[in-house]
Amino acid sequence: MTDRESLIDFVASVSGESHLKVEETLGDGFVRLRVSEAERRQAKHDIRSFEDVVVELLRNSRDAHARRIFVANSREGDTRSLTIVDDGIGVPRHLHDAVFQPRVTSKLDTMVIDRWGVHGRGMALFSVRSNVTEARVATSDPHKGCAVVVTSDTTALPERSDQSTWPIVERGADGRLVCAKGPHNIVRRVLEFACEHPEIDIYLGSPAECASTMCEIAREVLESTDLLFCEDAMRLPIWQRLAVCGIATELCDAADTMGLSISERTAHRILALELAPLETVLRQTAVEDEPAETPAPDIYRDRRGLSIHHSDLDEFRRELQTAFDVLSERYYLHLRGEPRVSIGRDEIRVRFDIEKED
Helix, strand or coil: CCHHHHHHHHHHHHHCCHHHHEEEEEECCEEEECHHHHHHCCCCCCCCCHHHHHHHHHHHHHHCCCCEEEEEEEEECCEEEEEEEECCCCCCHHHCCHHHCCCEECCCCCCEEECCEEECCCCHHHHHHHHCCEEEEEEECCCCCEEEEEEEECCCCCCCCCCCCCCEEEECCCCCEEEEECCCCHHHHHHHHHHHCCCCEEEEECHHHHHHHHHHHHHHHCCHHHHHHCCCHHHCCHHHHHHHCCCHHHHHHHHHHCCCCCCHHHHHHHHCCCCCCCCCHHHHCCEECCCCCCCCCCCCCCCCCCCCCHHHHHHHHHHHHHHHHHHHHHHCEEECCCCEEEECCCCEEEECCEEECC
């Protein structure tokens, strides 16, 4: 045994193996790993698509013990924007930038291996920032949650061409929910994560829809005195702060601090309770339950799957929107987002989310 090995064994016996994994202690439970430890934790794959970015951010929220996650998703031209707000343990302000640096982690002895590979290796957020245009902590404080903003150039980091189709969720033989059919887009990744973690309420929608949902849920849990006379919204968890805004400009400013860009007109609609809140993603999707009794096999049944090209689906949705205009004019309805089209083996399901005019 060499002198160096003897020294390492001595340090391990005195201070524990964790000491040998750490290059620098950053405070508040965060450390920078040694290169050798980071290499040992190397993930099975790096960021290859924007869908991978979504999964990494959801896993971060889960590991921060979040029980509510709001995923605000939008695209304008070639720019994809994503904001994830959670109610987890949060990140101290002096570490908002450090968490995106290589080998920085708060999970020194708690690596997680799930269906997406290794997590907690101190490289996930670094990989995210390295592959997108911008990645930053918009706001976060210890025990008040976190809001992370990501913008990406879709010509540099690819994503699935069909981002509007919701997958079909089925109940497996073990009773667990699984995504059975549909493109591997952002919606599917969020739904797959929700199926793996039904204990977490996950909401997916536009920035305006997520802001409205936060307000609605927060109004149900906050005391009336907080809603009417809150002078310091910063003492509240991040996701509850929008609910105490009394005027539209204040709501816009508060939403902007957490990476949610909404117009003043939208803020007025949220305050007037005109913008319907989101359901969790598991409640928004149809669940295909297994039949109670297994029928006898039919050797003559057509088992061919139904597959429709995304360009034909886009044209179909445009025609559906045109057809909906007739109902919109007659019954004072607004279509919230695009019609949702789910493709099954023997069926095509169409869902319209609507808002009613007063």
